[in-house]
Structure formats: structure tokens, C-alpha cells
Amino acid sequence: MPGDKPPFEDLYRDYVGRIYAYLRSQLGSAADAEDVTSHVFVKAYEAYRRYEPRHETPSAWLFQIARNAALDHHRRSGRRERMERALAREPAPSADPGVMAQERILYRELMSAVAELPERQREVIGLRHSGLSFLEVGQLMSCSEDAAKMLYHRSLKALRAAMAEREAPSPSSSSEES
Amino acid sequence: MSEHDEQDGLDQLERQLDAAFAATRPRRGFEDELWARLEPRRRRIGIGWSSLVPLAAVGGAAVVLLAGVVLVAVGAFSGGFHGGGAASTASRPADSGGGVLATGRTAPGAFAPAALPFGPVPAPPNAGVSQVVQDSRLSPLPAAFRVAIPDTSLPQPGTSITVFRYDPNTGPPSGAILEPGALPPGIGGGAYPSRPAADALADASARGAGANQSAQAGAAVTLTQVRLVYVAVVAGDEGFLEPAYLFTGTYQNGGDAVTAQLLLPALAASAVR
Numbered sequence: 001m002p003g004d005k006p007p008f009e010d011l012y013r014d015y016v017g018r019i020y021a022y023l024r025s026q027l028g029s030a031a032d033a034e035d036v037t038s039h040v041f042v043k044a045y046e047a048y049r050r051y052e053p054r055h056e057t058p059s060a061w062l063f064q065i066a067r068n069a070a071l072d073h074h075r076r077s078g079r080r081e082r083m084e085r086a087l088a089r090e091p092a093p094s095a096d097p098g099v100m101a102q103e104r105i106l107y108r109e110l111m112s113a114v115a116e117l118p119e120r121q122r123e124v125i126g127l128r129h130s131g132l133s134f135l136e137v138g139q140l141m142s143c144s145e146d147a148a149k150m151l152y153h154r155s156l157k158a159l160r161a162a163m164a165e166r167e168a169p170s171p172s173s174s175s176e177e178s
Numbered sequence: 179m180s181e182h183d184e185q186d187g188l189d190q191l192e193r194q195l196d197a198a199f200a201a202t203r204p205r206r207g208f209e210d211e212l213w214a215r216l217e218p219r220r221r222r223i224g225i226g227w228s229s230l231v232p233l234a235a236v237g238g239a240a241v242v243l244l245a246g247v248v249l250v251a252v253g254a255f256s257g258g259f260h261g262g263g264a265a266s267t268a269s270r271p272a273d274s275g276g277g278v279l280a281t282g283r284t285a286p287g288a289f290a291p292a293a294l295p296f297g298p299v300p301a302p303p304n305a306g307v308s309q310v311v312q313d314s315r316l317s318p319l320p321a322a323f324r325v326a327i328p329d330t331s332l333p334q335p336g337t338s339i340t341v342f343r344y345d346p347n348t349g350p351p352s353g354a355i356l357e358p359g360a361l362p363p364g365i366g367g368g369a370y371p372s373r374p375a376a377d378a379l380a381d382a383s384a385r386g387a388g389a390n391q392s393a394q395a396g397a398a399v400t401l402t403q404v405r406l407v408y409v410a411v412v413a414g415d416e417g418f419l420e421p422a423y424l425f426t427g428t429y430q431n432g433g434d435a436v437t438a439q440l441l442l443p444a445l446a447a448s449a450v451r
Contacts, residue, residue, distance in 0.1 A: 016209050021202040038212050045216050046415050047345045065347050107198035129199040156188050
């Protein structure tokens with residue numbers, strides 16, 4: 001029933017994958033996303049007795065914890081250090097599309113491109129595609145529902161431009177050919 | 179590109195993002211490994227894991243425990259606090275004409291550290307330090323102060339006063355000062371040993387903040403008003419709203435008088451770590 005507090009195990013099983021995906025989109029590396037996901041659920045478990053479902057949905061409550069954890073992680077790590085760790089830990093994409101399905105390559109590129117967006121653009125895309133409504137996104141990001149929608153649409157355009165830039169041939173390749 | 183084509187492109191990107199997020203999952207085994215790490219915490223905290231245990235299932239013991247821990251009766255505050263009223267459970271702090279919530283009186287010295295509902299609480303930041311309030315910023319002042327408040331106007335709480343505990347992820351930041359009537363709803367509290375404002379001033383004076391330490395009258399803060407407030411104190415994963423006396427007055431800065439404040443915990447020393 002609405003307002004009933006589910007057992008923590010149910011919450012965990014329902015959300016661990018979504019929280020991981022959200023953090024992957026914010027942090028850029030699988031290892032960092034795992035570390036911070038662990039941290040989120042430890043905090044959530046310790047705070048669960050104080051959680052009141054009549055004040056906010058489990059989704060909003062958990063993603064608030066996750067958002068704070070991601071922001072803390074960014075503050076502690078410099079951007080360069082973060083990207084270096086991401087490059088060092090991630091397996092290099094295979095040059096042979098047969099090894100990894102084309103879709104998985106695209107998803108990986110998309111998540112990586114989201115992680116490189118400016119903070120609020122990265123956040124709004126991450127939260128929206130983690131299943132939150134624009135109202136919930138606005139509440140978490142301290143803006144109105146309409147402002148969240150506008151920010152989201154601007155962010156989509158920015159993401160599309162970033163993806164196009166990734167796919168464009170590099171200037172060095174054209175100079176080698178000439 | 180036409181507007182229609184552009185929107186089609188964005189719609190496609192949205193669908194790709196939905197699929198990417200749905201497909202992005204941790205490595206195999208991560209979920210169970212993390213669950214296994216949470217289990218020792220469950221045992222330490224000692225609550226049911228798979229379901230909430232109804233209070234009725236554990237009998238009257240749980241009800242008694244709640245009555246001792248969760249906040250309760252409303253005392254009237256008019257220049258002082260008066261403990262009183264039977265304990266009852268409440269999930270929302272209530273304001274009674276500026277009153278502060280306090281439990282019934284207990285004998286002095288009746289609190290032992292083990293009886294403190296949340297254990298000893300951390301001291302508020304900047305407690306005991308006179309500060310000037312200028313342009314919404316706080317700057318430390320010289321430690322000396324003098325009190326220009328009649329003894330009869332100093333708050334005299336009952337022997338116990340309420341401390342609240344909250345989730346720092348969703349509550350006020352550490353150092354925030356809240357009026358008793360403006361506390362967040364839905365947080366629990368427990369009784370802690372209190373001390374009168376006069377004792378708090380005497381303690382601050384003994385620690386070197388008293389006016390008798392100053393060689394020049396003009397160098398001291400003159401305190402003229404006092405009221406009870408709650409200070410947010412965040413320590414690790416927990417937040418506490420702790421009662422404190424907020425003294426305000428003036429400080430002579432050359433030819434200018436600036437507003438100054440001094441915050442002193444209203445809790446007995448045994449309740450603060």
C-alpha cells in the first residue's frame with residue numbers, strides 16, 4: 001500500500017542495479033560506480049529506520065543518497081584523476097565489432113559521454129533515465145519540474161553534439177592521408 | 179536539419195539512453211557480495227531483515243523502549259523551562275507558545291551514559307566561542323564577555339531536555355540554528371540531562387571566556403538576551419538537533435557596536451562527547 005515501508009532487502013534488490021547504472025553515468029568507471037554503490041547502500045541501510053515513506057518515495061530517498069555520494073566523490077577526486085582511473089581500469093574496447101555487440105559498444109559510449117557532460121547536464125540525464133519523474137528530478141536538483149524538463153532537453157542536445165564529436169574523424173588521420 | 183528531423187534524432191537518443199541505462203549493470207556477483215557485507219550490520223543493529231517486526235510480536239518490551247526514546251510532553255517556556263507531563267510517543271515535535279519539548283523531571287545525576295538514548299552527542303561547532311554577526315558572516319571575537327541579564331531571566335530547564343536525531347542527507351547542515359517551533363517534522367528524540375543557563379555561563383567563564391579575564395571593559399562582549407535554540411550537529415552518518423542557549427549582545431569595535439552572539443550547550447557535560 002502507498003506509504004508502507006518495504007523490507008530493506010526488497011528495496012535493495014529492486015534498486016541496486018538502477019543505482020549502479022546511475023552512478024556509472026555520473027562517475028565514468030565501473031570500479032568507481034561499484035565503490036560508490038556499496039557506500040550508498042551502507043548509508044541507506046543505516047538510515048532506513050529513520051526513513052518515512054509518507055514523506056518521499058523510496059526512489060527519491062535512495063537517489064538523494066546516491067546523488068550526494070556522487071557529488072562527494074567528484075569533490076574528492078579531481079576530474080583528471082578520475083578520467084585517468086577510468087581509462088586505466090576499463091578494458092580497452094576491441095577493434096573487432098564481432099567481439100562486442102554493436103549495441104553494447106554504443107551503450108558504453110553513451111554512458112561515457114554522459115559522464116563527461118557538465119555537472120547539472122550529467123545529473124539530469126542520469127536521474128531521468130534512472131526512472132525518476134521530472135517532478136522528482138526537480139526536487140532532487142532544487143528546481144521546478146518545468147526547469148528540470150528544459151534542462152533535460154538542453155542536455156540531450158549537448159549529449160548529441162558530444163556523441164557526434166566522438167564519431168567525427170580526427171584531424172591527424174586526414175593529415176596522414178594527404 | 180528540419181525541426182522534425184531534429185526532434186526525431188532526440189527521440190532516438192532518448193530511447194538509446196533508456197536502453198543503455200537498462201543494460202548497464204554491475205559485474206556478476208556484485209549484488210550478492212554487497213548484500214553479504216551488509217549482513218554483519220544487520221546483526222549488530224538487531225532488527226529483522228526480511229520484514230518489519232510488528233511491535234506486538236515482541237510484546238510490551240518494545241513499547242516501553244519506544245516510550246523511553248521517542249519524544250514527548252510539551253513544557254511551557256516563559257523565561258525558563260518546566261519539565262512535566264507524562265511521557266508519550268510523538269513523531270512530530272510540537273510547539274507550545276514558544277515552548278520547548280522536555281520530558282518529566284528526573285533526579286539530578288540520574289542519567290548514566292548508558293541511559294543516553296543516542297549515546298553522548300558531539301559538541302556543536304563553535305560552541306563557547308563568542309562570535310560577531312556581521313553581514314551574515316560569523317567571525318570569532320575575543321573570549322571575554324559580561325552578562326547583563328538578570329539571574330531570574332536566565333533559562334532554568336528541568337533536569338532533562340530533548341535531543342533529536344535526524345538523517346543528515348535530508349536535514350539541516352551542521353551548525354544551522356533552528357527555533358524550537360521550527361524543527362523538521364517526523365524526527366525522533368530522547369531525554370538528555372540538561373544544565374541551567376547560569377551553569378553554562380559559569381563553565382564558559384571558567385574556560386577563559388569570562389569578563390574577569392579582560393583587562394579592558396570595552397574589550398568584552400556584553401550579553402543582553404538569551405533564548406533556547408536547537409543547533410544541528412552532524413557527525414558521520416547521524417545528525418542531531420541539540421538544545422543550546424543562544425546569548426546575543428553587542429561588542430564595541432572601536433566606535434562601532436556590532437551584534438555578537440555566544441552559543442553554549444544546554445546539555446550537561448556528561449551528555450556531550
